[in-house]
Amino acid sequence: MITLRGLTKHYGRKRVVDELTFDVAPGRVTGFLGPNGAGKSTTMRMVLGLDRPTSGEALVDGRRYAELRHPLREVGAVLDARSVHPGRDARRHLLAMARSNGIPDARVDEVLGTVGLADVAGKRAGAFSLGMGQRLGIAGALLGDPGTLLFDEPVNGLDPDGVRWIRQLMRSLATEGRTVLVSSHLMSEMQLTADQLVVIGRGRLLADAPVTEFVADDRAVHVRLPDPGERQTLAHHLTGEGLAVEERGGGELVVTGGTVEGVGDLAHALGLRLHGLTADAVSLEQAYLRLTANEVEYAAPAAGRRAGR
Amino acid sequence: MTATIGPPRGGGLPGAVHSEWTKLWSVRSSWWTVLAAAVLMLGYTALAATAVPVMAEHGDPEAATVSAPGLAVNAVFFLAQFPVLALATLFIAGEYGTGAIRSTLQWVPVRGRVLTAKCAALLPALCGLGVVLTGAALALAVPLMGGAGVPLTAGEAVRTALAIGGYFVLLGAFALGVGTALRSVAGALTVSFVALLALPMLCSALGLTAVLDYLPGVAGVNLMLGEGTLNDLTGQPVPYARWVAALVLGCWSAAALGAGAAVLRSRDAG
Ligand SMILES: Nc1ncnc2c1ncn2[C@@H]1O[C@H](COP(=O)(O)OP(=O)(O)OP(=O)(O)O)[C@@H](O)[C@H]1O
Ligand SMILES: [Mg+2]
Numbered sequence: 001m002i003t004l005r006g007l008t009k010h011y012g013r014k015r016v017v018d019e020l021t022f023d024v025a026p027g028r029v030t031g032f033l034g035p036n037g038a039g040k041s042t043t044m045r046m047v048l049g050l051d052r053p054t055s056g057e058a059l060v061d062g063r064r065y066a067e068l069r070h071p072l073r074e075v076g077a078v079l080d081a082r083s084v085h086p087g088r089d090a091r092r093h094l095l096a097m098a099r100s101n102g103i104p105d106a107r108v109d110e111v112l113g114t115v116g117l118a119d120v121a122g123k124r125a126g127a128f129s130l131g132m133g134q135r136l137g138i139a140g141a142l143l144g145d146p147g148t149l150l151f152d153e154p155v156n157g158l159d160p161d162g163v164r165w166i167r168q169l170m171r172s173l174a175t176e177g178r179t180v181l182v183s184s185h186l187m188s189e190m191q192l193t194a195d196q197l198v199v200i201g202r203g204r205l206l207a208d209a210p211v212t213e214f215v216a217d218d219r220a221v222h223v224r225l226p227d228p229g230e231r232q233t234l235a236h237h238l239t240g241e242g243l244a245v246e247e248r249g250g251g252e253l254v255v256t257g258g259t260v261e262g263v264g265d266l267a268h269a270l271g272l273r274l275h276g277l278t279a280d281a282v283s284l285e286q287a288y289l290r291l292t293a294n295e296v297e298y299a300a301p302a303a304g305r306r307a308g309r
Numbered sequence: 310m311t312a313t314i315g316p317p318r319g320g321g322l323p324g325a326v327h328s329e330w331t332k333l334w335s336v337r338s339s340w341w342t343v344l345a346a347a348v349l350m351l352g353y354t355a356l357a358a359t360a361v362p363v364m365a366e367h368g369d370p371e372a373a374t375v376s377a378p379g380l381a382v383n384a385v386f387f388l389a390q391f392p393v394l395a396l397a398t399l400f401i402a403g404e405y406g407t408g409a410i411r412s413t414l415q416w417v418p419v420r421g422r423v424l425t426a427k428c429a430a431l432l433p434a435l436c437g438l439g440v441v442l443t444g445a446a447l448a449l450a451v452p453l454m455g456g457a458g459v460p461l462t463a464g465e466a467v468r469t470a471l472a473i474g475g476y477f478v479l480l481g482a483f484a485l486g487v488g489t490a491l492r493s494v495a496g497a498l499t500v501s502f503v504a505l506l507a508l509p510m511l512c513s514a515l516g517l518t519a520v521l522d523y524l525p526g527v528a529g530v531n532l533m534l535g536e537g538t539l540n541d542l543t544g545q546p547v548p549y550a551r552w553v554a555a556l557v558l559g560c561w562s563a564a565a566l567g568a569g570a571a572v573l574r575s576r577d578a579g
Binding site: 045048049050051052065066068069070071072073077079081082083084085086087088089092093095096097099100101102103104107140143144145 | 314315317318319320321324325327328329331332335336337338403404407408409410411412414415416417418419577578
């Protein structure tokens with residue numbers, strides 16, 4: 001359980017994290033979203049005690065990180081910036097880590113195996129590819145078998161297999177009852193992994209809701225019916241419920257304002273034959289973009305404005 | 310996840326020291342600096358010792374004043390101390406360059422404990438290095454001097470070895486403090502270099518001879534040479550006992566460590 005209370009961080013006169021208050025609950029994956037520079041990494045560094053909050057506090061299981069007697073046994077983390085000496089081999093990096101927190105040396109080979117680095121354990125970390133470096137970071141996060149895990153953009157540099165692997169890893173960690181906080185600026189990524197979403201922009205909390213609830217209000221549902229008559233029937237009933245329906249080619253209806261469950265149940269009740277029923281995957285991204293539209297700090301300049309200069 | 314990590318054994322300060330010890334010897338630069346210190350120390354002492362019988366043969370009166378400990382001290386101050394300085398500086402300031410400091414502080418979030426652990430891991434090793442290198446240098450110098458110069462007593466050999474071991478400890482502590490305060494290898498090396506070498510020259514040039522013996526580099530040489538021995542840096546005999554010299558240099562090291570600890574405590578990890 002991670003608890004943030006009025007967490008604020010200034011760098012000079014710039015307010016980078018602004019009165020953040022939210023909890024990250026155990027047993028589920030919490031996605032931590034925000035545009036570049038929103039303050040995600042800074043928030044995570046404050047949870048780990050690396051950066052000192054200007055005001056407010058960040059607690060893990062009710063205590064500040066620095067108060068934890070064996071922090072690696074309670075919190076594992078993969079940060080975005082490089083934090084391994086390039087001249088040290090993977091295994092001795094982890095050995096030094098284990099010894100600092102009273103973790104047996106044997107655990108090192110175990111986690112090297114878990115992340116698939118057993119064969120290159122003796123190689124210098126500086127010679128690692130981006131993905132191998134990321135795996136080394138994950139090995140470190142798992143080393144102390146902690147109940148709380150923080151991942152700062154963990155899929156950076158991973159190949160599709162690696163991405164799938166880490167998604168499954170995060171899911172299983174949450175299923176085991178651990179607290180998992182994962183940052184990303186890709187909503188599509190979080191859609192596949194997270195149960196709960198916390199969205200920030202310019203350091204301020206914009207949303208904190210379950211993934212499902214997050215998009216329920218404007219999720220577009222695509223439903224395909226082979227029979228034109230049945231299509232009309234469904235469209236009629238949906239419009240009657242106040243939903244917007246648009247007819248597309250290929251016998252498809254696009255329904256906005258409803259849910260997959262609602263449309264499916266209605267079709268079933270009407271005895272209609274469906275050939276497809278999906279939620280619009282993009283709409284989550286759109287919901288996110290709309291939410292953060294005014295909070296993007298480092299946006300590409302608009303074409304018109306650029307041309308004018 | 311198969312979790313075979315058992316209940317915590319260790320951690321705390323002993324864990325932090327063990328961790329730092331593991332880190333110290335798992336990068337090549339540490340081994341290179343130790344090797345460089347050995348080569349410079351023994352190479353200089355051997356060359357300088359070989360010259361003593363030649364000087365004596367040519368009737369050079371200086372030859373009679375040369376001692377094996379004096380050669381070893383020169384080897385340390387003008388050559389071998391620099392790899393030692395580099396080792397200690399890299400040990401902490403190097404972590405800011407590579408970003409490894411973020412790992413270090415994540416593993417050991419109590420800031421003061423990190424610096425204590427670094428001292429506890431590095432300084433005894435430096436003491437051992439100083440004693441062993443001095444022993445080897447003296448064992449090499451005495452036969453090469455071939456009976457010329459000041460004869461070496463066993464007691465003087467032991468005192469010199471311990472004094473050089475002590476100098477390495479205080480030098481290492483100074484460098485750790487400066488490195489922690491400045492967070493940059495280049496900056497820390499520059500400051501140490503100025504404090505040890507440039508400051509005595511500057512003070513001599515300005516005629517500030519009264520302060521010379523209280524500068525860190527001069528106090529270090531005084532510590533290694535012992536009371537009454539001529540110090541080439543000041544051109545004067547060492548005015549105080551070894552323990553006073555250790556105290557003077559120790560104050561500099563403590564001040565550097567204090568500054569380092571204050572910066573480490575107050576600033577973000579970086
Ligand atoms: N050490 C620092 N000193 C000064 N400013 C900083 C520092 N670290 C971060 N910032 C600033 O704080 C803001 C937030 O940065 P942060 O890295 O937390 O964002 P983020 O949400 O992780 O972004 P990204 O998605 O790009 O990783 C940025 O504007 C950044 O420039
Ligand atoms: Mg970031």
